[in-house]
Amino acid sequence: MKPKKNPNAEIGRNSSLYFMIGLTSVLFLTWQSLEVKFYERESTVSDVVEVMDDLKEDVPVTEMLRTTPPPPPPSAPDVIEIVEDVEEVEETVIESTESSQETYIEDAIVSVEDVEVEEVEEDITVPFAVIEYVPVFPGCEVYETQAERKACFNRKVQEHVVKNFRYPPSALEMQITGRVYVQFVIDSKGNVTDIQKRGPDRLLEEEAARIIASLPNVKPGEQRGRAVRVKYSIPINFEIQ
Template structure:
């Protein structure tokens, strides 16, 4: 005997519908979970002000200060002496020093003989090449001829430069060399003054000035019978060997 299934009780008949309904429910639940938002709740604080009914205030104890009675003034002396404060003051008369139109001033008359005329000598500066009488360097006093004194002067200047020449050490280290032109004056007192220099470096110029400043005092030169300032120039050559 063959068994037959009742179509009313067949469970697989609506399985597709149930699957779709279940899938829809699951998708809806997932969508709601994704769209769900949470908010942090702010805690409310309640401030309570406590007021005390009984306030006990401590009042500071004060003391009343009594008035201090000053001591009585000293008693007056029995005998009061009266001193006269009026003194005689001598008045000093101050005469005015201002002049007015009413005052006549006598003219001062000076005689011509009382005026002393002083002739001021003008300092003359003459180049060494044209001076009438050249300055006399120490050691050249015995020469009477002016040309001989010039030659002796030039020779003594060269000897002085050689004896006092000292090459600056810094210039040697830096390799500085060259010629320094020095011009100076021998004034009417026979002293060296107004030294001017021109060279390739300050180190060489300073050494040249030092050498010329060491020149001794000389007998001043004469021009027209009067002591004159003589201008002299000399080159100093700094060469490393």
């Protein structure tokens, strides 16, 4: 039995070819539409300047002030009278105070007994290492020899530093450490004076000076039978453990 339709007349035979042609056409048109560029028209701006010929300016009205001229000076009198001096003025004679060669001045005689001689004690400073009689710290009176009193003085000062030591909070926060060298003088009355310090930071120096300034009053040192100033030095270590 033969088919009724002609195979060449089948519609769906080339459908894939038609689909590819249509898809290609759509993509081409889309690409062309994206490539189209539009340019804005340049707008021309014309500046219009208006010039007015008739310019009017209001000038303020000023008034001139007229001042009266000064009066003329008084005229000289016609007749000039001469008045004679009535009172006589006595002249004052000033005597000279300069001395001449003929003036004789008697020599003043002064006896030696009338002159008072005041002895001035020299305020000397002796180092602690060579002082004849060292300062006596409170509690060191029990020792008799100077070597024992010197060792006791050093020990008492170190104990005072350890007891009154307080690390500055700011230096502790910034991790500041180091050694401060302190030098001070024990005067002839046993007081601590002339504190000098040298260290790595100002905070540590101030703390070292505060500790030394709080030392108690001591018996002053003696040299040749009289109280003298004694210089003492000590290092203070600031360490964070």
